[in-house]
Amino acid sequence: MTFDPNAAAPVDAGVFGLPHTPEQAGVVLIPVPFDATTSYRKGAADGPAAILEASQQVDLFDLETGRPYELGIAMLDAHLDVARWNAEARDLGQRVIDVAGDLGGDPALEHALARVNEISRHLDELVYAEAKRWLDDGKIVGLVGGDHAVPFGAIRAHAERWPGLGVLHFDAHADLRVAYEGFERSHASIMHNVLADLPAVAKLVQVGIRDLCEQEYAAITGSGGRVQTFFDVDLARARRDGEPFSSIAARIAEALPKHVYVSFDIDGLDPSLCPNTGTPVPGGLAFHEASAVLEAVVRSGRTLVGFDLNEVAPSGGDDEWDANVGARVLYKLIGWTLVSQGKSTPPRG
DSSP: OOOOTTSOOOTTOOGGGOOOOTTTOSEEEEEEOOOTTOOSOOOGGGHHHHHHHHHTTSOSOBTTTBOGGGGOEEEOOOOHHHHHHHHHHHHHHHHHHHTTTOOTTOHHHHHHHHHHHHHHHHHHHHHHHHHHHHHHTTOEEEEEESSTTTTHHHHHHHHHHSTTEEEEEEOSBOOOOSSGGGOTTOTTSHHHHHHHHOTTEEEEEEEEEOBOOHHHHHHHHTSTTSEEEEEHHHHHHHHHTTOOHHHHHHHHHHTSOSEEEEEEEGGGBOGGGOTTSSSOOSOOBOHHHHHHHHHHHHHTTOEEEEEEEEOOOOOSSSOOHHHHHHHHHHHHHHHHHHHHTTSSOOTTO
16 A cells, blocks of 8 residues: 555554554654653653554644655554563652652662662663664664653663764753652653763753752752753743844754754643643743754754653543644654754755
8 A cells, every 4th residue: 555644644553654664764763651760740651652642643744844754753662571660660669759768777668769770770771772773773763751761771872872972951850860769760860860871971951941959950050061051941031031032042052062862851841732741840942942942953063863752641531632742742853853864854945
């Protein structure tokens, strides 16, 4: 059967309604349905499946990035170990979360925390191996979480391939806490771990940050320039003072090195776009502002080499809004990555 990009998604089609296998596709997406360290509101483990379903309603022609689907996009099946690990780590982790990480010398709680940390390390290795496998096969690799702890292995694989890598981090939170609540691989510690464990990451550029602790602020200001944070309050002030967002986006782009990996926590957006995410915060970027930042990076001559999307949590009912927005953010991440690599052409220049 001939594929028609203008028609409705065929029954049982893959991500974005496409027919590609991972071997045929130029872009391979790794789903990681894991949210064991989420301390406020669970649900991100259901994100990959919800995004997959919602993606089939996304029109494939994009006014900004052209025809990303032409290179082929495929989402892998989730690894069976991940669901098993998530169920175990969720149960054990909740016991630690319930006491806010204060174990009080309780051997059962200490065992629970140690086991969650062990599972998280296993997850990191699995994600790293999977990302490296597909990168070695010449694919563009994206990850779909899950909570924001899960992309560490993917960032590691990209940093090994592109030393001097910059990470462009969209988020409401700085994610620079050290072993939050004792979880070494916490969703609140992902960027601390990247900076501490991945010396090949030369620069972390954060956008939309509006919820952080003093320890994290000290980590930013004491980083010697390795971390540059565009706080949401400063972006809002610049807009109020009349600075065009195109200028703001260009400033963000200029802070990055040549090769860029995008780590996108959906709560970097205005929470009206992602109301069911694990830790929503007032403020944040509009959808087109996030896309404008990606566009500015591409137009500056930098290359997007990989990406992840995390913390999309469906409502659990018939409302598909969060997954709908997540699927469209994912398509923009794919599209701008392809434009940056000369593999897709914006239809209007």
